[in-house]
Amino acid sequence: MYTPIRLPKLLMPREGIDLSKWAVIACDQYTSQPDYWNNADTIVGDAPSTLRLTLPEVYLEQPDVKERTAKIQDAMQRYQQDGTLTEYEPGMMLVERTTKSGTRRGVVLSFDLEAYDYQAGSQSLIRPTEKTVVERIPPRLAVREGASLELPHIMLLIDDPDRKVIEPLFADKDAFRKAYDTDLMLDGGHLSGWFVPEGKETAALIERLNGLADSETFNKKYGLTGEHAVLPYAVGDGNHSMATAKANWERIKQDLSEEERQDHPARFVLAEVVNIHDDSLEIEGIHRVLFHIHPREVFQAADEFFRLHGGMAYCGDPKSAPSTNVQSFPCMFHGEQVTLCIVDSPWALPVATLQNFLDDFLEKNPKSHIDYIHGADVVRELSQDARNMGFLLPDPAKEDLFRGVILDGVLPRKTFSMGEAQEKRYYMEARKIVK
Structure with missing residues (x-):
């Protein structure tokens, strides 16, 4: 059975780095508040930080964007060469994020971009919840094209009301190696992560995730008769980040043989998988x-x-x-x-x-x-x-979000809001996207 899931080789900051300065919020936040990013820059100073590996979108229209992009790509190379980043063995990261809304639990994995399509009418296994604005891709693609690393802020949602897929892992989280445990800057709350190497736990999770794509289970859940393609994953946040990764892969694969395409690192993208029924996820109508x-x-x-x-x-x-x-x-x-x-x-x-x-x-x-x-x-x-x-508009019922994408296609823009700005993903893990 085909699965879009892969166990990534995560790149993590070496021991001794101040993680409260390393982790920075998703680049598409506070786009009208440059003071936020100025404050982040002051906090980071000369310390190693994902702020030096990402381009806050508040700067996308600035005249020095090419210079900023070049510095980011240089920092990626430098952090790999000077030991700032160390590569883990294949595995996954269990993530707990505590904010004023509660504690959100997710799993960082890698996903096949061939299983994702943001075009209208898409029937792919991974689909956006809201319309992708294609005009937003080119400036983001300019950053990724010369990048050796990715640090996406993508959140993939699953619809698991019985909480049988992700949640069981956290009952035994202390059996795994704690990779990080830090407060986050600028009211971001707290972030903890446990690394799970490839083994029986990862195999069991992948099997449970694959079960979400079982057509019989899917049709029964949504009261369908088989005329709709299964939808195990919906992009809840970071869709334009994922669309940019997709565009980059489509560009790269044109020059690859079929064999080279199978395991090229740019074919995959990091994402955190979260159950839409997690108590900390507050879905509000707009x-x-x-x-x-x-x-x-x-x-x-x-x-x-x-x-x-x-x-x-x-x-x-x-x-x-x-x-x-x-x-x-x-x-x-x-x-x-x-x-x-x-x-x-x-x-x-x-x-x-x-x-x-x-x-x-x-x-x-x-x-x-x-x-x-x-x-x-x-x-x-x-x-x-x-x-x-x-x-x-009423607050959307969580179970209706998947149903809406399945029946109507991508949802209209501004369908829902998922958490406050400071609750969005902070960058922590990285991954190589070049050979």
Whole structure:
């Protein structure tokens, strides 16, 4: 049976390095807050750090980005040559991350990029949860093309409500070698890791993960009849990092023989696998506000749009809908609140229903624009303006995220938020991506 999983040879900082300075948050965070990165730079100083191996995206549009990229690639070579990084034997890393949301447990493994496809309509084993913006790939690819190492912040989600796949490993975590145990800078919480070498524990985990791709189990879980491709892994975070790795591999493999492609290190990517049902993962809906509109225009457009898609839209009580297939959205304008009901939507998730309509409306009404809002209070405040209209979305049920990707394809942008910025992955492990 094919499996996309590989046991990586992790590169880890040598003993004696200050890990609180080594570990830095994912590069796509705080993109509008350069002070955060200035503070990180001050904390790190001259100490070895992943800050010197990654490019914070706050600098992507800066004129010195090529110079920064060259320094990163030089630092990668230097850290390998001067002993800053040491290579472990093949294995996996058990990771515990403690933040204000609780303790998140995951496993760092390597995955075959041939099993990942971010294109619309993808049926691959690994798929993004949200739409990939291809325009975001080239500047990231420029960094990776000359890199000898990868330090991705990718999080792959699995749907395991019974917690039988990852969680059993942590019951015996003290039997494994503790690789790191450190506080994280700038309110990042605490990070611990236990290394598990290749052996019966890794084989058992891979077998359990492979079980998620069993078609009979998959169809029973989601109430399907076999018409949908199995989806064991959904990219919960770091999708553009993974898309960049994919683009780099597609570039490299053109010059390789079929035999050389089989085990080339650039074919694989590091990721942390996390159960979406982990108690520390907080999935929150993201609300919408339309600006420079009239409510009558919006309701009329909704009626026309959903009639064209085999449904209907009305304002009122969802219980009065002529069908049990009804999705409802509290919407606000000029101090009023009504409920917009959509009957027989062709989209499984409410957020997909609403976003597809809003995209169509905005395309036809270029004078309007949209913003994505965390917090209902902010939506209510913005909707006091007679020219604005807010839509409240429910927090997605965890089990519905996989169902939405399976049935609707990639979810609309800004479908959900998974944790606060400081709770995103911090870089710790690295891996070679050149021979």
